[in-house]
Amino acid sequence: MDKKIYVTKPTPVEVETIKSMVGDVWASGQYTNGGQFHQNLEKALSETLKAPYFSLFNNGTIALMIAIKALDLKGEVIVTPFTFPATVTSIDWCGLTPVFCDIDPDTMCIDPAKIESLITDKTSAIMGVHVYGIPCDVDAIQKIADKHNLKVIYDAAHAFLSHIDGKPISDFGDASMFSFHATKIFQTLEGGGISFKHESVKKKAELLKNFGLVDGIANSSGINAKMNEVQAAVGLATLDVLKEEKQKRQKVSDAYDDFFKDIDGIETFSSLSNSLQYYPIRVNKKKFGMSRDGIRDELEKQGIFARKYFYPLCSDIEDFKNHPSAKRENLPVASEVTENVLCLPFYGDLLGEDLGRILSCLESLK
Numbered sequence: 607m608d609k610k611i612y613v614t615k616p617t618p619v620e621v622e623t624i625k626s627m628v629g630d631v632w633a634s635g636q637y638t639n640g641g642q643f644h645q646n647l648e649k650a651l652s653e654t655l656k657a658p659y660f661s662l663f664n665n666g667t668i669a670l671m672i673a674i675k676a677l678d679l680k681g682e683v684i685v686t687p688f689t690f691p692a693t694v695t696s697i698d699w700c701g702l703t704p705v706f707c708d709i710d711p712d713t714m715c716i717d718p719a720k721i722e723s724l725i726t727d728k729t730s731a732i733m734g735v736h737v738y739g740i741p742c743d744v745d746a747i748q749k750i751a752d753k754h755n756l757k758v759i760y761d762a763a764h765a766f767l768s769h770i771d772g773k774p775i776s777d778f779g780d781a782s783m784f785s786f787h788a789t790k791i792f793q794t795l796e797g798g799g800i801s802f803k804h805e806s807v808k809k810k811a812e813l814l815k816n817f818g819l820v821d822g823i824a825n826s827s828g829i830n831a832k833m834n835e836v837q838a839a840v841g842l843a844t845l846d847v848l849k850e851e852k853q854k855r856q857k858v859s860d861a862y863d864d865f866f867k868d869i870d871g872i873e874t875f876s877s878l879s880n881s882l883q884y885y886p887i888r889v890n891k892k893k894f895g896m897s898r899d900g901i902r903d904e905l906e907k908q909g910i911f912a913r914k915y916f917y918p919l920c921s922d923i924e925d926f927k928n929h930p931s932a933k934r935e936n937l938p939v940a941s942e943v944t945e946n947v948l949c950l951p952f953y954g955d956l957l958g959e960d961l962g963r964i965l966s967c968l969e970s971l972k
């Protein structure tokens with residue numbers, strides 16, 4: 607059988623570059639605790655993302671938990687069920703209750719029109735996800751937050767370099783979390799970052815990520831959420847090749863767009879997102895003549911592994927499904943979308959033969 611094609615592949619960096627940078631970390635004798643590489647990456651990303659109060663973490667999930675703690679959230683957080691589990695589990699692991707809100711049928715992000723009816727006297731925040739890098743309706747969400755005195759956190763794990771009318775995505779909300787997991791377009795093996803609106807909150811997060819230590823003495827309850835020097839070095843090397851990867855992904859995205867433009871029953875989203883993180887399609891079974899699951903299975907027979915991001919809904923997770931907001935009848939749009947969305951393989955190296963293989967397999971399903 608042909609070589610397997612997966613949904614993503616790490617943004618390629620020359621192995622010699624990595625060897626040399628890890629060699630430099632070794633030579634420095636400092637492996638973690640905010641060394642030179644950490645400082646350089648934090649500065650570089652702060653500039654790249656146009657995020658003045660930016661902080662690095664050892665992964666995106668812990669980063670979300672730190673955002674929750676640094677903003678001193680309590681009680682309930684209103685969140686989308688159509689996301690990777692980390693969004694919701696970070697709320698739960700901080701001892702708060704996730705309250706599920708339905709999504710907008712066009713953007714697949716949390717639907718502002720459905721938020722207010724979920725607000726109680728326990729609600730402390732709204733957590734939206736810029737899913738596939740498609741921005742949430744940030745203005746409507748902020749309006750609701752201001753009216754009810756709530757904080758806003760964005761899971762921007764898919765939204766590295768997304769922008770809204772030229773404004774960087776990190777301009778919106780009290781905190782935006784970026785994931786630098788190996789499957790993300792900008793990666794540090796494992797890793798994450800947060801852009802904070804206020805410097806004071808960034809300062810608090812900096813304490814929390816290092817055991818709550820002030821001058822070596824624990825001042826508050828903290829945790830270990832520090833990015834190490836090798837992670838930071840990989841990040842610096844990846845930043846250097848990001849532009850090239852984005853150019854290649856743009857070509858892959860254009861080729862998919864071109865292929866799907868005349869196909870009935872397949873909806874694409876590239877015009878809504880500029881992060882080039884995923885290439886989702888939404889399948890209308892009646893019009894296309896085959897279901898999302900059917901397409902996935904046929905691709906898999908050819909060694910092409912598309913992924914059902916995000917299925918099932920987080921509201922179906924055993925630990926969350928008994929909350930009244932998790933009921934399917936309260937989440938009609940999310941319940942439909944999760945059955946019909948498929949993320950196709952998407953990375954720069956697909957250009958050429960592999961992309962051809964995927965397109966001819968899809969062609970045969972029409």
Ligand SMILES: *Cc1c(COP(=O)(O)O)cnc(C)c1O
Binds near residue numbers: 798
């Ligand atoms: C990748 C991802 C995360 C988790 O990030 P990690 O860095 O792997 O902890 C959170 N939310 C979403 C939507 C993600 O895709």
